Amino acid sequence: MAKQNSLWTILQTLVETPGPSGSEHVIREKVKAEIQGHVDELYTDALGNLIARKGSLKEGGKRIMISAHIDEIGLMVTYVDDNGFARFMPIGGINPLTCLGGRVVFMNGTQGVIGMERLDKGEFPELPKYFIDTGATAKADSKVGVGDVCGFERPLLDLGKRIVAKSMDDRVAAAITVEALKEVKPGVNEIYFVFSVQEEVGIRGAVTAAYGVDPEVGLAVDVTRTGDTPLGVKMEVSLGNGPAIKVRDSSFIADPRVVRWMVNEAKTQEIPYQLEVLEAGGTDGAAIQRARAGVPAGCLSIPCRYIHSPSEMVDRDDVLNSVRLLVGLLGKPVSLG
Amino acid sequence: MAKTDISTKFNPLLGETELDLLSKLCNSVSVSGDEQEVRAIVLEELHEFAAVTKVDAMGNVLVRREGTGTDRVRVMIAAHMDEVGFMIVNDEGDGIFEFRVIGGVDPRQLVGKPVSIGREHIPGVIGAKAIHLTTPEERQQVLKVDQLRIDIGTGSGGKVKVGDRGTFATKLVVLGPSIRSKALDDRLGVFNLIQLVKHAPENVDLLAAFTVQEELGLRGARTAAFAFDPEIGIAMDSTPANDLPHYDGLENTSPNTRLGNGPAIYVMDRGTIGDQRLIRWLVASAEADAIPWQFRQPGLGGTDAGEIHKTRAGVPSVSVSVPQRYLHSAAGLIRIEDELNTLKLIHTALTRLDRTILNPQEKM
Secondary structure, X not given: OOOOXXXXXXXXXXXXXXXXXXXXXXXXXXXXXXXXXXXXXXXXXXXXXXXXXXXXXXXXXXXEEEEEEOOEOEXXXXXXXXXXXXXXXXXXXXXXXXXXXXXXXXXXXXXXXXXXXXXXXXXXXXXXXXEEEOOOOOHHHOOOOOOOEEEEOOOOEEEOOEEEEOOHHHHHHHHHHHHHHHHOOOOOOEEEEEEEOOOOOOOOHHHHHHHXXXXXXXXXXXXXXOOOOOOOOOOOOOOOOOOEEEEEOOOOEOOHHHHHHHHHHHHHHOOOOEEEEOOOOOOHHHHHHOOXXXXXXXXXXXXXXOOOOOOEEEEHHHHHHHHHHHHHHHOOOOOOO | OOOOOOOOOOOOOOOHHHHHHHHHHHHOOOEOOOOHHHHHHHHHHOHHHHHHEEEOOOOOEEEEEOOOOOOOEEEXXXXXXXXXXXXXXXXXXXXXXXXXXXXXXXXXXXXXOEEEEOOXXXXXXXXXOOHHHOOOOHHHOOOOHHHOEEEOOOOOOOOOOOOOEEEEOOOOEEXXXXXXXXXXXXXXXXXXHHHHHHOOOOOEEEEEEEEOOXXXXXXXXXXXXXXXXXXXXEEEEEEEOOOOOOOOOOOOOOOOOOXXXXXXXXXXXXXXXXXXXXXXXXXXXXXXXXXXXXXXXXXXXOOOHHHHOOOOOOOOEEEEEEEEEOOOOOOEEEEXXXXXXXXXXXXXXXXXXXXXXXXXXXXX
């Protein structure tokens, strides 16, 4: 068996691997390498979701789907001009304010920096004002062309109790899910761990994964915003106060039975938790809930500051407590009473 | 067994027969939700495949043309039968009708256009106040749809009713190497799919979906794909070519596609990220047969692939379009060579298709 990596090593590997929506082939291999040998079945579906099964359904158990998406926001080249500057469009929700001076790495290894046209006084910099400079001196020697994909490049930053990286959304959840997969003893349950694709462009991978897995109960694992920064959004979630149990977001209303199941488990294990109502944002939970004839679904959220910026921040205790909560939920008969 | 040969070599032409068919398709009134006119043409053209053809509950025409080889891949190809247009919403008497647009029609395109309404193609016009009577300020305003009326001059004898659909009344014409017509989006796709059914490669199971209501949000493709349960999905459509030089001399960085540069292969649009294995397969097929091709610039817009790829447990999908100037207007313009090269590309790609393309994505 491969050498066991710690949760934090895995997290660093995952956040520093590029993998925008539709280009998850590299990140998928990293996850696969981590979980091989810990699962009973492992396959990649037609859209590229990595699906791992652990355990087999037994009397009193349930088929459970856990979904953490492995794609991240990124950019795609739309045009390379005569001087070699690459225009781009967003893959997922890119805030133009986070782009200027950013560094990117393409799936083919080419690196570049983001520059911007001159703005008029007071003008808001929309994305068409930006371009990627890959160091090309003309179109002819550009190493990227129309359709090439890049992710933001930013190493993980260890601030002690808090850690910062690009793509904590949703690699922190992928790392938590990998860790839970390794630790959990499924007992009577049959657990499908889905590392889903194309969440950032509209929750696409989880749609087909949920159809294929056909679960009886499902949970997304994803990040959520916090309301604890100066003059930020009003929201009852803070960094470090424990995993957030989603009640609703703008994509779905968590099944109240699933919310109760999660809350009871947190209380039993004496894990701090917070209830989450997210006004804008969606997760794979929405896709699971509406799969086939319907599935009770919820979401375990990791509080995260500065989402969709190159510096997304999470709290180490929240991460560890999320693993504990997930392992507890999956390791015994599910009670949706 | 069908009369038409199953072929591996296919050199599409736009001769008199083909041009007649394309004209008939383009000149039809077949607005989303009432595609019967184009559906009838498709069923008639493919009558020899009636045994493997069905019209589903939404109105999609589904033709299952099975090959003869072993281990055939099930490939769904979709082309939509509907077009953008109008719906009559109020009869105000004296041949004057209030209407709404169906699908993406730019209100600036409406004024002064002849139109055809309903199954009998009742002629009319979208009029507006003559320039003599307008003020300079009025001429700066875009008239809103609810300010406009369709006027049939009361030539119908009561045949235009609320709920009827209509389109621009333009007829297809050939302009040297080009074609000018309304509804080339997506009658070119329908035309091409008819040809593919007639000349289906033997190594695949061709699941041909002539879909409805694409312009309203890919509605027909959703049920068609569920029924076909394919292994690969391809949408054949038409996409804008905004390729004229900039009036101010700046480099045109957003042409989307260019006329004459060949079939437009999609990498990403609003609804789909093209499957990278399929994109590589199309590009390799084009290169092998020296067919010109271009990437459509990643951007907005969408095709039936947006629904197909999310069907059941997932269907790797991609789109290919014929580049077209002035899409969704009374008169779009395409190059005939782009149209024929699109058909040629899909056909040759299908003949090269085998299951290894679906091998795990690690090989990407």
